Amino acid sequence: xTAAPTIEAPPPVATPVDEHEVRRRGxxxxxxxxxMFIGPVVIGTLxxxxxxxxxxxxxxxxxWDGLAAPKFxxxxxxxxxxxxxxxxxxxxxxxxxxxxxxxxxxxxIIGIALALLVNNRLRGMAVIRALIFLPYVxxxxxxGVISRWVFSDQYGVINAxxxxxxxxGPHWLGEPGSAMAAVIATAIWANMGFNMIIVLAGLQGVPExxxxxxTLDGAxxxxxxxxxxxxxxxxxIFMLLILQTIGSFQVFALILVMTGGGPGDGTYVYIYHLxxxxxxxxxxxxxxxxxxxxxxxxxAVTWIQNRLSKRWVFYQ
Amino acid sequence: MRGDRRILGSTATYVVCIVVALIxxxxxxxxxxxxxxxxxxxxxLTPHLLPNPFTFDNYVYLVNNGVLPFIRFLGNSAYIxxxxxxxxxxxxxxxxxxxxxxxxxGRDAAFGLLLASLMIPDMLMVLPLYSAxxxxxxxxxxxxxxxxxxxxxxxxxxxLRQFFMTIPKEYDEAALVDGASHxxxxxxxxxPLSKPALATxxxxxxxxxxxxxFGPLVYLSDVNKFTVPVGLAFFQTQDxxxxxxxxxxxxxxxxxxxxxFVFAQKYFTRGISMTGIK
Numbered sequence: 001x002t003a004a005p006t007i008e009a010p011p012p013v014a015t016p017v018d019e020h021e022v023r024r025r026g027x028x029x030x031x032x033x034x035x036m037f038i039g040p041v042v043i044g045t046l047x048x049x050x051x052x053x054x055x056x057x058x059x060x061x062x063x064w065d066g067l068a069a070p071k072f073x074x075x076x077x078x079x080x081x082x083x084x085x086x087x088x089x090x091x092x093x094x095x096x097x098x099x100x101x102x103x104x105x106x107x108x109i110i111g112i113a114l115a116l117l118v119n120n121r122l123r124g125m126a127v128i129r130a131l132i133f134l135p136y137v138x139x140x141x142x143x144g145v146i147s148r149w150v151f152s153d154q155y156g157v158i159n160a161x162x163x164x165x166x167x168x169g170p171h172w173l174g175e176p177g178s179a180m181a182a183v184i185a186t187a188i189w190a191n192m193g194f195n196m197i198i199v200l201a202g203l204q205g206v207p208e209x210x211x212x213x214x215t216l217d218g219a220x221x222x223x224x225x226x227x228x229x230x231x232x233x234x235x236x237i238f239m240l241l242i243l244q245t246i247g248s249f250q251v252f253a254l255i256l257v258m259t260g261g262g263p264g265d266g267t268y269v270y271i272y273h274l275x276x277x278x279x280x281x282x283x284x285x286x287x288x289x290x291x292x293x294x295x296x297x298x299x300a301v302t303w304i305q306n307r308l309s310k311r312w313v314f315y316q
Numbered sequence: 317m318r319g320d321r322r323i324l325g326s327t328a329t330y331v332v333c334i335v336v337a338l339i340x341x342x343x344x345x346x347x348x349x350x351x352x353x354x355x356x357x358x359x360x361l362t363p364h365l366l367p368n369p370f371t372f373d374n375y376v377y378l379v380n381n382g383v384l385p386f387i388r389f390l391g392n393s394a395y396i397x398x399x400x401x402x403x404x405x406x407x408x409x410x411x412x413x414x415x416x417x418x419x420x421x422g423r424d425a426a427f428g429l430l431l432a433s434l435m436i437p438d439m440l441m442v443l444p445l446y447s448a449x450x451x452x453x454x455x456x457x458x459x460x461x462x463x464x465x466x467x468x469x470x471x472x473x474x475x476l477r478q479f480f481m482t483i484p485k486e487y488d489e490a491a492l493v494d495g496a497s498h499x500x501x502x503x504x505x506x507x508p509l510s511k512p513a514l515a516t517x518x519x520x521x522x523x524x525x526x527x528x529x530f531g532p533l534v535y536l537s538d539v540n541k542f543t544v545p546v547g548l549a550f551f552q553t554q555d556x557x558x559x560x561x562x563x564x565x566x567x568x569x570x571x572x573x574x575x576x577f578v579f580a581q582k583y584f585t586r587g588i589s590m591t592g593i594k
Binding site: 034035038042045047053055138145148246284295 | 329336337344359407429433442444446448464498527559578
């Protein structure tokens with residue numbers, strides 16, 4: 001840098017008022033133009049995805065059939081849930097938790113196993129990946145319809161296979177425990193391709209040089225996976241854990257089609273309860289409270305998983 | 317020696333892959349085959365994969381049962397899906413352009429709002445919306461299945477925004493110097509360059525809307541307005557042991573998404589690994 005001249009004529013300036021005015025008008029035009037682009041999606045989101053949350057919060061404190069004016073009921077709806085007056089609330093929460101614990105970890109482990117299986121350059125692997133992914137794009141109702149048949153005690157393929165080994169298969173959908181197991185197995189099957197694709201994407205982020213180095217150091221396949229690949233996958237696994245947990249708490253279509261919440265209340269899950277209270281019993285106020293509690297539970301579970309993640313998720 | 321081991325290894329991989337692939341699509345093959353079987357064969361205890369005799373009876377029953385108009389369900393699903401795809405692409409692309417390539421007051425706040433809205437589960441909105449639709453006389457119409465999915469899709473807006481941000485800014489600047497308006501740039505530069513992202517959003521939307529179950533279940537009660545998933549679920553509650561027609565119905569529900577998937581597979585996997593969401 002050369003020395004700056006000490007004396008210099010000030011740069012020519014337009015009258016300050018003018019410049020301000022022009023700039024302001026330009027900014028206004030830019031704002032208007034910007035909002036013409038984002039206006040539809042922002043207004044639509046506000047109208048259908050944000051503003052309706054408030055009435056849910058309000059009606060959760062009322063007695064309401066969805067049509068007439070809601071009657072203020074204080075915390076009666078919440079009291080009904082937590083004082084045990086509604087045994088199905090507790091039951092549905094427990095069933096949802098069982099479903100989540102049964103489905104999420106196994107689903108993720110299977111996703112990892114499949115991703116490792118197809119993560120190679122062998123010929124035809126793209127087709128294999130597509131076939132594994134296929135169940136994920138199909139209608140859960142159709143999947144439920146098929147699965148009901150697969151698990152049928154008399155005509156189902158599973159019991160037919162068991163019979164060929166001389167085993168009498170259970171009445172799958174007729175017992176609460178095995179019905180839940182059948183639903184979980186179906187969910188794992190329907191979503192295994194999704195988990196696989198997400199883990200595959202995560203695998204591309206594992207530095208190959210590290211794997212090579214570990215190979216040179218004499219690490220076997222298993223120890224390479226545990227000590228090199230797995231740490232790099234933890235952010236992916238964490239994301240799947242959050243996504244799948246939130247999804248599991250809202251399982252509905254598969255249950256409705258496969259078991260109708262039964263047998264008894266064996267697979268009666270949370271959203272089923274909400275749906276039943278709202279649209280069969282017309283207890284919209286109570287159902288609103290159920291929705292609020294669901295949101296609170298999801299927030300809490302996500303928060304806890306986030307806290308725990310600091311112990312095991314490794315970010316590069 | 318080493319070569320042998322590698323061949324052995326890849327053979328083992330193939331065998332496992334084929335077993336897994338069969339588990340994945342086996343139920344669909346079985347569904348397809350059963351939909352062409354006669355009632356006695358469908359539930360036969362000595363099952364065989366190829367239908368013999370081959371029959372269209374299940375499909376005929378499905379179409380002509382006099383209670384559930386399955387062809388109508390297909391038509392309803394098809395027109396709703398097409399409208400949502402077209403509308404959603406337009407609204408999301410417009411919004412994405414604004415968020416990705418324009419600077420103006422309120423943009424970041426609006427973006428934050430959209431981000432936050434992604435975290436609210438649908439269940440928190442559905443009850444007030446339902447009563448609003450009742451009051452507006454929109455229950456038992458397709459409005460709730462078409463308009464909100466078009467105008468309130470934050471996910472699609474994010475997906476396209478991510479893509480638009482990767483297009484070099486110099487393109488816009490050159491066009492602006494030439495006197496083009498932003499709308500012009502959007503239509504004749506950004507959209508043509510974004511075909512892969514638009515295709516991704518289109519196929520993901522197809523699958524989402526075609527398979528949607530909760531919306532039609534809650535908002536429709538007139539059988540003639542049903543979409544395929546609610547129609548199929550309803551059919552099952554009526555005739556839970558009519559496996560032949562049920563499999564025919566499941567086949568019709570699944571075939572469109574399978575076709576879209578087969579022809580647009582790369583857009584699917586790209587979209588899903590880009591965002592982690594369907």
